Amino acid sequence: PPPTKKKVIIVGAGPIGLFTALKLARTNIPVLILEKSPQLSTAPRAVGYHGAALAALKRTPVYHKARELGFFGKGICWRRSLVADQDENHNRNGDGEMGKKMGDIIASLAGYGHGVLYLPQGMLTRLIYEEVVRTGLVEVRFGWEVSDVIQHGDDDDDGVTAVARKVSGHGEEERFTGKFLVGADGGKSAVRKILQIPLQGHSWPERIVAMDVLLEDKHLDPMFPTSMVVHPVNFGLVTPLEPVREGEKTLYRCSVATDPGDERTDEELVEEASLRVLLEGFAPGPRPLDVDIVGSSAYRTHQLCAFTLRKGRCVLAGDAAHLNNPFGALGLTTGLLDADALANTLDMIINEKKAIDLLDVYADERKRVFQTFVDPVSTQNKLRCASDPDTVTEDWLIRGVINHTPDVMEAFGRPFFDVWPTDMRKLAALRGY
Ligand SMILES: Cc1cc2nc3c(=O)[nH]c(=O)nc-3n(C[C@H](O)[C@H](O)[C@H](O)COP(=O)(O)OP(=O)(O)OC[C@H]3O[C@@H](n4cnc5c(N)ncnc54)[C@H](O)[C@@H]3O)c2cc1C
Structure with a gap:
């Protein structure tokens, strides 16, 4: 079938596919999204948005609603695990002062950038979806799984066809043709596999157990509701999922690393008794713990990047990349910043007739940003937490935070605004497009 003149096909109605669609529709480009699930995902995943990614949200109507539904945190801190809370005889000191608060603060970083917006991923995805629908230029087909991609060439009249199968019913197949195709279909991306693009990097040996827990921290400093817990094995994160209510239980996400040698299955790791042992190092308050665990999952984490983010008329964004x-x-x-750069790239190619090879600039820049910024920074964020709490103060960032060294704070914070995003219009001009 002849390609629809301008249409872009996006595979995946996750936050990145939807954000790309929203940005494209706002430049008058029609979009078809094919999503294999019957509805938007509500899985408990991301919660915090900051730096240039928050600025990218701010440039769309999503931001105001996200602000209304979410809340801002002004800082983060690094704490000791409560496992260290033992007296000389190695008895737990749970009813004492130590047991009441969420571990001693090693260092705290206030007023970073414009703060961190907290909103569960499912709610952010829903907000982007509502704005996408409002544009009237995006069709979202739920329950369609893309199984093949056929590229027709690089000439202006050519396009790309997605072959999709209806997930329910008799699995009938249909072909959808557009000018370009965006693989925003997540970490296990079918588009990436179809295009035979390998992932390079490594997977971490330990599993992270994420728990959504209602707990109260009577000694909480409201400025620092997010804590990185420093421990060589059971390191982790504690983040509120709703504004912290003093004197009441608040819903937190506690993500705790497990010993890489732990041979239990994922199902065994998330049994109530196992979760409560992990929470001993993280949840404040007298023992036995007065917490309600409302959800949990165990997952592995990775540092992986697709070898290239472009093949012909197909491009990758978000976790697919x-x-x-x-x-x-x-x-x-990082995916939101991909979406922002990619939508600008397609706007220039489709609406302003710039050369299709501008897609290489998008692909190379976003991969460079991943390799030189996202990958090392996230790796060091993790390794810093997976440290000995007694010596972590020798780390440059922790030392800089403790000593309030402004140039260190600037060196840490500035790249989240300067290095992380990609200004495609500036690059296109610089490269003579
Ligand atoms: C536990 C956890 C905590 C996290 N916390 C954070 C955080 O605090 N901050 C942060 O920035 N990030 C966080 N992340 C990462 C974040 O969740 C992902 O980066 C984000 O979901 C990526 O969005 P995406 O749209 O690229 O992919 P996804 O959200 O995976 O969406 C991909 C979509 O594509 C669909 N799809 C897949 N294959 C096909 C196909 N063949 N045909 C059609 N549709 C298909 C899927 O059904 C899905 O809806 C976390 C992740 C996890 C697992």
Whole structure:
């Protein structure tokens, strides 16, 4: 079938596919999204958005609603695990002062950038979807799984066809043709596999157990509701999922690393008794712990990037293009910046008739940003937490935070605004497009 003149096909209605669609529709480019699930995902995943990614959200109507539904945190801190809370005879000191608060603060970083916006990923995805629908230029087909991609060539009149199968019913197949195709279909990307693009990098040996827990921290400093817990084995993160209510239980996400040698299955790791042992190092308050565990999952983390983000008329964005560990909230956020750069690129190619090879500039820049910024920063964020709490103060960032060294703070914070995003219009001009 002849390609629709301008249409872009996006595979995946996750946050990145939807954000790309929203940005494209706002430049008058029609979009078809094919999503294999019957509805939007509500899985408990990302919660924090900051730096240039927050600025990218701000440039769309999604931001105001996200602000209303979410809340801002002004800082983060690094704490000791409560496992260290033992007296000389190695008895737990749970009813004492130590047991009441969420581990001693090693260092705390206030007022970073414009703060961190907290909103569960499912709610952010829903907000982007509502704005996408409002444009009237995006069709979202739920329950369609893309199984093949056929490229027709690089001439202006050519296009690309996605072969999709209806997931329910008799699995009938249909072909959808557009000018370009975006693989925003997540870490296990079918598009990436169909295009035979390998992932390079490594997977971390330990599993992370994520728990959504209602707990109260009576000694919480409201400025620092997000904590990185420093421990050589059971390191992790504690982040509120709703504004912290003093004097009441608040819903937190506690993500705790397990011993790489732990041979239990994922199902065994998330049994209530196992979760409660992990929470001993993280949840404050007298023992036995007064917490309600409302959800949990065990997962592995990776530092992986696709060898290239472009093949012909197909491009990758978000988790389909790269994966990193959750320390520092650089996953979904990096994808939002891909989406922003990619939509600008397609706007210039489709609406302003710039050469199709501008897609190489997008692909190379986003991979360079991953390799030189996202990958090392997220890796070091993780390794810093997986340290000995007694010597972590020798780390440059922790030392800089403790000593309030402004140039160190600037060196840490500035790249989240300067290095992380890609200004495609500036690059296109620079490269003579
Ligand atoms: C536990 C956890 C915590 C995290 N915390 C954070 C955080 O705090 N901050 C942060 O920035 N990031 C975080 N992340 C990462 C974040 O969740 C991902 O980066 C984000 O979901 C990527 O969005 P995406 O749209 O690229 O992919 P996805 O959200 O995976 O969406 C891909 C979509 O494509 C669909 N799809 C797949 N294959 C096909 C096909 N063949 N045909 C049609 N549709 C298909 C899927 O059904 C899915 O809807 C976390 C991740 C996890 C697992």
